Amino acid sequence: MSYVRLGGKVVPLEGTDTGSISLGQDILPRGIQAQVVLPSTPSGYLGLAPSRYAEGESIATGIIEWPFDGGYQPRGARIYVASTSDADVHKPYEEKKAKVWGIDTSGNVRSEEFELNGTTSVESAYDDWDYLCGMEAIGEREGYVEAYYVSGGNYTVARIYPGEDSFGLIRVDPPLVIGSLSVKITLSANPDTDSNILIVGKDIFGNEVTDVLTVTTAETEAEGAKAFYQVEKIFTCGNQSVVTKPDFELFVGALTPDGAWALLSPGGTWEAAGTLVSARYLNYVVLASDQTTPTTAGANDRLLLELFG
Numbered sequence: 256m257s258y259v260r261l262g263g264k265v266v267p268l269e270g271t272d273t274g275s276i277s278l279g280q281d282i283l284p285r286g287i288q289a290q291v292v293l294p295s296t297p298s299g300y301l302g303l304a305p306s307r308y309a310e311g312e313s314i315a316t317g318i319i320e321w322p323f324d325g326g327y328q329p330r331g332a333r334i335y336v337a338s339t340s341d342a343d344v345h346k347p348y349e350e351k352k353a354k355v356w357g358i359d360t361s362g363n364v365r366s367e368e369f370e371l372n373g374t375t376s377v378e379s380a381y382d383d384w385d386y387l388c389g390m391e392a393i394g395e396r397e398g399y400v401e402a403y404y405v406s407g408g409n410y411t412v413a414r415i416y417p418g419e420d421s422f423g424l425i426r427v428d429p430p431l432v433i434g435s436l437s438v439k440i441t442l443s444a445n446p447d448t449d450s451n452i453l454i455v456g457k458d459i460f461g462n463e464v465t466d467v468l469t470v471t472t473a474e475t476e477a478e479g480a481k482a483f484y485q486v487e488k489i490f491t492c493g494n495q496s497v498v499t500k501p502d503f504e505l506f507v508g509a510l511t512p513d514g515a516w517a518l519l520s521p522g523g524t525w526e527a528a529g530t531l532v533s534a535r536y537l538n539y540v541v542l543a544s545d546q547t548t549p550t551t552a553g554a555n556d557r558l559l560l561e562l563f564g
Contacts, residue, residue: 295553302515340398389423482514
């Protein structure tokens with residue numbers, strides 16, 4: 256590394272399992288050299304990743320508008336999608352689609368695309384939708400696009416009006432680049448039952464990442480477990496009253512094992528040059544010998560950090 260040395264520090268890790276180390280606010284480094292010393296955790300590891308944000312930092316605020324009223328949700332049924340106009344037929348040269356997001360009865364996140372066929376219903380390939388979280392429209396349309404399920408009648412759970420492109424979606428535009436960290440969310444009011452927030456984004460390799468955060472009490476953080484390089488979409492899932500419109504605040508969570516850019520054993524060294532143009536923090540997670548289970552650092556565990564610019 257041929258940069259000018261900006262300084263160094265010894266960072267004690269004792270009693271922590273995750274954390275954020277400031278890289279300086281005035282002159283941002285262009286490179287780092289990190290060496291981990293874990294004498295109290297001799298078989299442990301330290302995961303590292305640079306980011307613009309520190310753990311716990313607020314990154315977005317807004318208002319949650321629960322789109323569902325009356326508790327209509329599939330709860331283990333197949334869903335169907337149709338338009339209210341016969342003109343809305345998908346063709347190879349004219350896209351007219353809907354993409355539905357939700358959670359199945361096993362708690363897994365699901366998304367499915369439907370090619371519109373006018374007012375004729377197009378059925379899902381799955382019959383175990385539990386919650387429908389939101390819907391996106393692809394292409395211009397003449398009518399409403401509706402998603403519904405059948406249970407002694409047709410129950411509409413999502414509707415996109417002409418001129419709109421989504422239902423139940425808070426679009427993060429441009430995407431928030433947070434650097435392979437988890438996310439947390441709080442609401443300003445107590446939610447009703449079954450209150451889940453679906454986060455959609457990408458990992459550092461461009462793969463889609465989804466995580467469901469379950470909110471139980473106002474002002475109490477609900478933290479996810481997935482590593483997001485960037486956050487793109489927020490969906491609201493659950494049986495909520497449309498009258499309840501709490502403020503939300505989205506925070507950066509802890510570094511997760513799968514989000515680490517480097518994984519160091521005791522004595523190990525990591526050099527990163529040219530990758531820290533906008534990084535203000537080095538986030539870490541202390542791991543057990545299996546390299547995946549977070550653990551707590553011991554009395555003499557520390558990180559030796561050198562900064563270059």
